[in-house]
Amino acid sequence: MKKIGILPCSGACNVGALSNKAVVNTMKEKENTDFVCALGLPLGIEGIIKNGKSSDEYIALNGCKVRCATKALKSAEIPVNEEIVITERYDIEKTGDLRSEEKLDKIIDDIENLVDKLQKE
Numbered sequence: 001m002k003k004i005g006i007l008p009c010s011g012a013c014n015v016g017a018l019s020n021k022a023v024v025n026t027m028k029e030k031e032n033t034d035f036v037c038a039l040g041l042p043l044g045i046e047g048i049i050k051n052g053k054s055s056d057e058y059i060a061l062n063g064c065k066v067r068c069a070t071k072a073l074k075s076a077e078i079p080v081n082e083e084i085v086i087t088e089r090y091d092i093e094k095t096g097d098l099r100s101e102e103k104l105d106k107i108i109d110d111i112e113n114l115v116d117k118l119q120k121e
């Protein structure tokens with residue numbers, strides 16, 4: 001079974017926090033998934049890059065259109081097989097409410113479906 005690396009942007013806002021919560025929940029349900037650390041990649045932290053490159057396919061989960069998760073993967077020359085931008089896909093406005101769980105179940109469902117799709121390809 002393919003290993004799927006999922007990288008949340010983990011930004012300090014509602015949609016960044018949602019990205020983190022969604023990945024944590026997805027990992028509970030889906031085998032062979034890996035939480036890729038967003039910050040360590042562009043910082044060039046060797047161990048994090050090594051771990052980050054250990055998956056077969058990658059999902060970038062961005063809070064907003066700045067797309068930090070996608071850019072972090074690209075900075076380490078890791079392919080982006082699927083990309084989500086939470087504000088655009090779920091029509092959620094960016095706020096400072098870190099406790100928000102707005103549409104979290106839907107985001108988790110969509111990531112789990114993407115994991116299934118990538119593992120079948």
Ligand code: SF4
Pocket residue numbers: 009010011012013015016062063064065066067068069
């Ligand atoms: S993608 Fe948007 S929400 Fe996420 S860390 Fe970057 S600026 Fe913040």
